[in-house]
Amino acid sequence: MQYLQIGLKRVHGYGDNMEQKIKQDEIFIGQNIRRLRKEKGIRQTEMVALMQLQNVSVTREALVKIERGIQHIQASQLRAIRNVLKTTYDELLK
Template structure:
């Protein structure tokens, strides 16, 4: 029996951008909110995460979720 691989790409960065823009927050503002929560994040790092060129850490994802006031399900929607 051949092993079946399921590949599911979730563009978390695109979801972050969409949700951030929906909240009328700039990248600098969101990065600042994360820093206030004790999660080191620069605007440049956020840009890379939104573009999908930098991996996101679990602590960053949790802080973004909290700062945007959304659920993990909303972040994982494509």
């Protein structure tokens, strides 16, 4: 499985800041997904069903965690979310 989360190793104190930045980015991505989903009037259960039609394994619980920034998002999930929301990676990742 491919994950957007990248492994980091601590280098002279930079590890904490970098890990914190990545965690912040995950939260922003999740917030963007939630915002776009709501703007388009798509419920979480609908989103999950549409993602599953693209052969992407995801549950509603996993989507909730992704939107809250507490679960890493797989590349295949991000691609399916982009397709379902008919948006761009730039819009999801800003």
